[in-house]
Amino acid sequence: MSRILTLNSGSSSIKFSVYAAGDAPARMAEGQVDRLGSDAAALTLKWQGTRTTAQIGQVDHRGGLQAILDALRPVLAGAEVAGVGHRIVHGGPRFDAPALLDDDTLTYLEGFEAFAPLHQPHNLAAVRGARLAFPAAVQLGCFDTAFHRGHPWVNDTFALPRSFYDEGVRRYGFHGLSYAYIAGELARLDPGAAQGRTVVAHLGNGASMCALHDGKSVDSTMGFSALEGLAMGTRCGQLDPGVMLYLLQQRGMTPEAVSDLLYKQSGLKGLSGLSNDMRELEAADTEAAREAIAYFVSRIRRELGAMAAVLGGLDTVVFTGGIGENSAQVRAQACAGMDWLGITLDATANAQAAHVISTGPVTVRVIPTDEELVIARAVNARIDG
Structure with a gap:
């Protein structure tokens, strides 16, 4: 065979x-x-x-x-x-x-x-x-970018001269294989919900969120590069462009040094001064570790509200990725006080990482992702064809 x-x-x-x-x-x-x-x-x-x-x-x-x-x-x-x-x-x-x-x-x-x-x-x-x-x-x-190619233009562009967009300086979105898998699993588990308004939080060493409507990507927190949006294990996430100018012009940092800072020395690692591993930060329970987790969660909450606005409401939230699937603490903090949005967690179900961890009108799920299976299915279809 x-x-x-x-x-x-x-x-x-x-x-x-x-x-x-x-x-x-x-x-x-x-x-x-x-x-x-x-x-x-x-x-x-x-x-x-x-x-x-x-x-x-x-x-x-x-x-x-x-x-x-x-x-x-x-x-x-x-x-x-x-x-x-x-x-x-x-x-x-x-x-x-x-x-x-x-x-x-x-x-x-x-x-x-x-x-x-x-x-x-x-x-x-x-x-x-x-x-x-x-x-x-x-x-x-x-x-990873393919899943996001159907975005509305306003969700793909930056407010730069149009020539930059034409040459490829635009928002691409990433983690698309993971989002494709979650969209398929949601359709299998709850076909009605899959046709609605869903926000998926892919939380791991790399982290992003995606707004889905009828199983298709509408917007993503990641844009031109895998640096944008949420804080990550070692990546900075959202950053005022003026910080980049300051680092280059006032601090005299080289582009290579800035790249190393933003990709490898920032995020949870930089904020905590300890580790990029959420498990280590939760176990350490130092002030710096708690603050790093708090910032990580604050960005999830901010983007959850933004994605709900993009979708015009919210029906389902899915947590996936290494942190999303395994950290009950992050899920609890991200959803705390979100009753106004229709999100209420069941503490026991959340602690057990149950398939459904909510009691409110918005269904909150934990679904393990499987990017490799998405790839295998695509190859299988090609060699069969």
């Missing part, structure tokens, strides 16, 4: 899954390489009911991909890899659906590396490595 491999390359990790192709792709194995670039890089593989973790030393993304291919030899056991699906963060204005990754498409996507410097170069490096490893396989790109 044919196999499908999915690759999801981040700034310091690569997630992977193997599926059996068929009427519906069935996951056989999954895992990830994390802490790439450090001397503590490790590969975790879940297969046949067991979970193993092996240290792989100080390797980059190329070395991490090779370690994955080596670990998957017994999983694939000589089976044909018919398709490889890649999460690619930025598809630019051209792509509103998955696309075959030929040479021309890769050249086009390289033009957006500056728009997503933590992800795009690694995404494309994984494509090149997979093409060498599986030259006969379909290589399919699935874009």
Whole structure:
């Protein structure tokens, strides 16, 4: 039977899954390489009911991909890899659906590396490595920006001269694979609600929120880059553009130093002075940790109100992502005092991360996301076709 491999390359990790192709792709194995670039890089593989973790030393993304291919030899056991699906963060204005990754498409996507410097170069490096490893396989790109390409113009543009919009300086939105999965799950769980007004909070080391109407993206907190909107693990989120001018002009910081500050030293890590990991911050219970969490939550609350305004009301809220799925504290604080919007949490259900955690007229759900399955389904449809 044919196999499908999915690759999801981040700034310091690569997630992977193997599926059996068929009427519906069935996951056989999954895992990830994390802490790439450090001397503590490790590969975790879940297969046949067991979970193993092996240290792989100080390797980059190329070395991490090779370690994955080596670990998957017994999983694939000589089976044909018919398709490889890649999460690619930025598809630019051209792509509103998955696309075959030929040479021309890769050249086009390289033009957006500056728009997503933590992800795009690694995404494309994984494509090149997979093409060498599986030259006969379909290589399919699935874009985080594609889900948002139907936004109204006012939700896509900045108040800059129009020529900037025409050259690609516009709001793209990200986390689209996660939002596509949640839209599909909501349609399965509650078809009526899926046709209504929904705000999805994808909260993790990267964090954003999306307004959906009838399962389609209307607006997103992320814009031109994956820096905008909510505070994140190490990224700043919303920032007055004047701060950028001050850092460059008055502080004399180089563009490279500003990029490092905004992408790697800010967010929860910068505010707490401790960690970008919400679990560590909740356990630390220091004043700085509490303040970092309070800021993180305050931005969620502000954007929840804004998204409700964009939608003209609210029917459903969904929490997903590592923090959204696992932090009862963040969910409780984000929804506290939101009765005026129709949101009232059930404290017991929230503590248990139940599927529905609300008692008010607005239904609040916790739905685990699965970006890899979205990718596998797209590849499966392409190789079947």
